[in-house]
Amino acid sequence: MSNIAFFGLGNMGASMAKNLVKAGFNTTVFDLVESQVQLLADAGANPSKSVAEAVSNADVVISMLPADKHVESLYFGEEGIVNNISANALFIDCSTIESSAAITIGKRLKQLGHRFIDAPVSGGVAGAAAGTLTFIVGGDKLDFESAEGFLNAMGKNIFHAGDVGAGQVAKICNNMLLAILMAGTSEALQMGIDNGLDPKVMSDIMLQSSGRNWTLELYNPCPDVMENVPSSKGYQGGFMVDLMNKDLGLAMSTAANKQSVVPLGQLAKSMFQIHGNAGNGKLDFSSIFNAYKHD
Ligand code: NAD
Numbered sequence: 001m002s003n004i005a006f007f008g009l010g011n012m013g014a015s016m017a018k019n020l021v022k023a024g025f026n027t028t029v030f031d032l033v034e035s036q037v038q039l040l041a042d043a044g045a046n047p048s049k050s051v052a053e054a055v056s057n058a059d060v061v062i063s064m065l066p067a068d069k070h071v072e073s074l075y076f077g078e079e080g081i082v083n084n085i086s087a088n089a090l091f092i093d094c095s096t097i098e099s100s101a102a103i104t105i106g107k108r109l110k111q112l113g114h115r116f117i118d119a120p121v122s123g124g125v126a127g128a129a130a131g132t133l134t135f136i137v138g139g140d141k142l143d144f145e146s147a148e149g150f151l152n153a154m155g156k157n158i159f160h161a162g163d164v165g166a167g168q169v170a171k172i173c174n175n176m177l178l179a180i181l182m183a184g185t186s187e188a189l190q191m192g193i194d195n196g197l198d199p200k201v202m203s204d205i206m207l208q209s210s211g212r213n214w215t216l217e218l219y220n221p222c223p224d225v226m227e228n229v230p231s232s233k234g235y236q237g238g239f240m241v242d243l244m245n246k247d248l249g250l251a252m253s254t255a256a257n258k259q260s261v262v263p264l265g266q267l268a269k270s271m272f273q274i275h276g277n278a279g280n281g282k283l284d285f286s287s288i289f290n291a292y293k294h295d
Pocket of ligand 1: 007008009010011012013030031032033036064065066067070073074094095096097121122123124125238239240243
């Protein structure tokens, strides 16, 4: 029986760790925010007060952190995981980070006798809560197969995209498209509203027409068109503008590395950057809808 150490109990990680507990995995959790650790302890996880305590019995590490620097310092920092864990552990990083950073992390862990896959996710906080996330994995086939049981407890669709780093490339292509779709859907809805249309009626029409897309189906950016989505809750929770900006930055560097042509991605990056800089960084990314409103 594997012992999992789970790090990063934020908007996504808290629900993911809960689903591991529900599936019967022995899961020890750690976050810098103590109340999040307590939340998981209430759900049946083993709480821990330090990285060393969290990995003392672990053979599997799962991390769900904001960005590269957090993953690197958690794994390799002075008080980090590699200084405290037994040999041949399986590291599964579900954070969205730079593909080149994932490759470097994978190499360093391999040199230390560990295994690593990058396994970023798609599906948002609702997917994390429902255990229906899509996992996009980069890594050796055998390591992918070793991880599948854990990923299945947190997700519905598990893809093996290629070698270490490939999961991050596929994820960032997806999120660049998501940013473009969210901005485009907001643009179309507001143009309809400007011309006197009801956004709910507009959404129903576009859902049955060629403009149909994920944001209209599951994450409408216009308040009160859909229940239980961030736009109907003051754009609280969900996927922060700051994180979307991080992902668009990753998309731009991925594009620059191979001279990919991404004019719509660049435009989306500029729009979300202006929106974030205007004080909206902590709001859900569907708040880009507000950028289109006018008198
Ligand atoms: P979040 O900011 O809500 O959570 C991150 C958590 O990591 C926080 O609780 C923080 O305290 C914790 N943390 C930071 N450093 C730590 C450390 N050294 N040790 C332990 N805990 C630490 O972020 P989130 O929305 O859960 O996103 C996490 C990752 O998932 C990001 O890379 C994001 O891009 C990606 N992602 C998010 C969504 C979404 O809808 N929110 C969807 C897909 C992917």
